[in-house]
Amino acid sequence: MDFKHIDEIKNILKSLRPLNETEQRRLREEFMIENTYNSNAIEGNTLTLRETALVLQLGVTIDGKHVRDHLEAIGHKDAFLYMIELADTGSMLTERVIKELHSLILMNDAKNKGAYRTVEVAIAGSVHTPSPHYLIHERMEALLDDYEGMKRGKHVIEAIAEFHLRFEGIHPFIDGNGRTGRLVLNLELIKAGFLPVNIKFADRSKYYDCFDDYHAGNHTPDALTQLVLAYEESEILRYVEKLRG
Secondary structure: OOHHHHHHHHHHHHHHOOOOHHHHHHHHHHHHHHHHHHHHHHOOOOOOHHHHHHHHHHOOOOOOOOHHHHHHHHHHHHHHHHHHHHHHOOOOOOHHHHHHHHHHHOOOOOOOOOOOOOOOOOOOOOOOOOOOHHHHHHHHHHHHHHHHHHHHHOOHHHHHHHHHHHHHHHOOOOOOHHHHHHHHHHHHHHHOOOOOOOOOHHHHHHHHHHHHHHHHOOOOOHHHHHHHHHHHHHHHHHHHHHHHO
């Protein structure tokens, strides 16, 4: 994998900073809306990109769409903004941080938000069985400990990809695992000096295949690492073009 190339273009981006506050706010809001749409759409939310923008920017209620779809958009926006705050302050990734992000994602579910599940679940169409509920805390602790070692022994994007694969494999929450996991992925990318990536709804099959490749194969994160690298390169080049334009 061409980690050297991604580091080189990251350095190009770094040379163009700092952005002024207005530019940064505009680009982040644009990304936040697209990311909210795609991340929610992957999980079955029916709002279009345009409808998501109307809900988040103008507070519009979309006729014919379920209230849950609106609340999911608002919850993801709040969680995204909190993720940016965490990234800007360099906050360490902990169980508490993950639960706080999940609590915002699941703002409409008072019983389950921010709480590990207490029942067994299955992931439809997956070759993998999530962790038993009574092992979730233990496995999350182990994952966070392992992650520190992964960052020392691998390129940071590979470590982040493996964390994401293992987190989703544990599937610690009754709902909202994917949305929470993708925000954690972006939190760690930003902390490492990269841009957040927007895993597209249109690429959901390719994204899901990465999990099957990991859990049914030899437990290497190569497929997801390559996907994140491709998204990261595209995002950096798009960002650089806007800054230079």
